[in-house]
Amino acid sequence: MTNFNIIPDRRKIFNKNKWTWYDKDILPMWVADMDFPAPKPILDALHKHLDHGVLGYEIPGRVLQETVSARMERLYKWKVQPEAVLTVTGIVSGFSVAARAFCSPKMGVAIQTPVYNEFHEVKNNVGIPQIDIPFVKSVKKNILTYEIDWDLFEKRVKKAGIFLLCNPHNPLGIIFSRNELTRMAEICIKHDVVIVSDEIHSELLLDGNKFIPMAKLSREIEKHVITLIAPSKTFNVPGLFCGFAIIPNKELRDRYENELNHLRLHVASPGLHAAQAAFSGKCDSWLAELNRYLTGNRDFLVNYVTKNLPNVRTTIPDATYLGWLDFTQTAIDGSPYEFFLKDARVAVSEGKIFGKEGAGHVRINFGTSRAILKEGLDKMKRVMEAL
Numbered sequence: 001m002t003n004f005n006i007i008p009d010r011r012k013i014f015n016k017n018k019w020t021w022y023d024k025d026i027l028p029m030w031v032a033d034m035d036f037p038a039p040k041p042i043l044d045a046l047h048k049h050l051d052h053g054v055l056g057y058e059i060p061g062r063v064l065q066e067t068v069s070a071r072m073e074r075l076y077k078w079k080v081q082p083e084a085v086l087t088v089t090g091i092v093s094g095f096s097v098a099a100r101a102f103c104s105p106k107m108g109v110a111i112q113t114p115v116y117n118e119f120h121e122v123k124n125n126v127g128i129p130q131i132d133i134p135f136v137k138s139v140k141k142n143i144l145t146y147e148i149d150w151d152l153f154e155k156r157v158k159k160a161g162i163f164l165l166c167n168p169h170n171p172l173g174i175i176f177s178r179n180e181l182t183r184m185a186e187i188c189i190k191h192d193v194v195i196v197s198d199e200i201h202s203e204l205l206l207d208g209n210k211f212i213p214m215a216k217l218s219r220e221i222e223k224h225v226i227t228l229i230a231p232s233k234t235f236n237v238p239g240l241f242c243g244f245a246i247i248p249n250k251e252l253r254d255r256y257e258n259e260l261n262h263l264r265l266h267v268a269s270p271g272l273h274a275a276q277a278a279f280s281g282k283c284d285s286w287l288a289e290l291n292r293y294l295t296g297n298r299d300f301l302v303n304y305v306t307k308n309l310p311n312v313r314t315t316i317p318d319a320t321y322l323g324w325l326d327f328t329q330t331a332i333d334g335s336p337y338e339f340f341l342k343d344a345r346v347a348v349s350e351g352k353i354f355g356k357e358g359a360g361h362v363r364i365n366f367g368t369s370r371a372i373l374k375e376g377l378d379k380m381k382r383v384m385e386a387l
């Protein structure tokens with residue numbers, strides 16, 4: 001059994017990280033990494049790699065491709081040819097490469113807002129238009145839900161070169177259903193838009209929820225999809241920067257690989273060794289425990305907000321370790337992110353970085369011990385009471 005209540009100190013690491021970015025007295029509940037050590041099989045693989053002593057060039061080969069392909073078959077019964085698996089230096093570079101390959105100054109990137117801040121950067125590093133497709137927000141009591149406006153989706157997505165899907169969704173915690181995914185895919189196929197499905201959070205499933213990769217829906221849909229996955233969020237190794245682009249359609253894959261090769265993006269060997277261990281299956285019992293712990297944290301967060309933070313609204317995320325809180329109906333004047341940073345000494349993520357719909361909202365990272373989550377929420381509660 002892993003004890004997720006024990007959190008190692010990261011304040012002494014010399015590089016900047018979640019715990020040293022802000023002043024010492026600030027409790028960090030922002031960037032999307034967790035406070036837990038990676039599972040032992042990954043750490044063992046890294047120790048073995050380092051103990052060898054020679055850290056020469058290593059290029060990912062067939063073994064790693066087969067491991068990724070076997071994981072897709074085991075988790076989803078999705079049969080992927082090993083050669084369809086390309087290694088990328090993380091998912092952000094993975095979708096930027098897709099934008100380079102399939103977008104142009106006329107055919108940009110379509111995104112569903114509010115969404116992960118790096119989705120908003122693609123336009124800048126590639127020089128293409130960004131097409132926002134806002135979700136429709138609803139509130140029942142204090143619970144937020146977000147849905148797709150289908151007419152708007154079709155009207156906007158057809159102008160894009162790629163539709164960059166975030167599933168499960170950061171920061172909203174949505175797992176899209178088979179019907180929703182099929183409808184999105186059919187519209188994209190009708191308008192010849194390449195689907196880039198960022199599935200980095202796909203194994204962080206709360207309540208034992210199930211996940212369906214977009215490309216698994218049908219062989220026809222699969223031809224139009226670039227699937228991006230990584231062990232980084234699931235096993236808390238994002239600092240190793242290793243991810244995978246799965247592209248079964250050879251024509252798409254050749255275009256993607258061409259761009260990838262031009263950029264000369266290589267994953268450092270520890271990332272490759274960690275990914276092999278992470279996707280081998282040896283860490284799956286750790287992951288099941290993690291998802292139970294995170295489900296408890298999600299419940300704690302939602303109950304805490306409901307009972308103790310009047311007029312604050314929250315999502316009930318189905319996946320990820322990210323909560324989304326709406327302060328627009330409270331007495332906080334201006335940005336709640338700045339308010340909590342200054343007055344509560346808690347760093348959450350500014351809602352506006354996820355799109356203009358995020359004004360008055362914050363994202364909170366609950367991938368930490370229950371005690372730290374409670375401490376952060378208590379600090380937020382105290383300053384709200386003093387308003």
Ligand SMILES: Cc1ncc(COP(=O)(O)O)c(C=O)c1O
Nearest residue numbers: 032090091092093116170198200
């Ligand atoms: C949806 C999503 N995609 C990508 C990333 C980052 O991926 P990477 O660090 O592999 O570039 C994150 C990190 O928070 C994320 O939430």
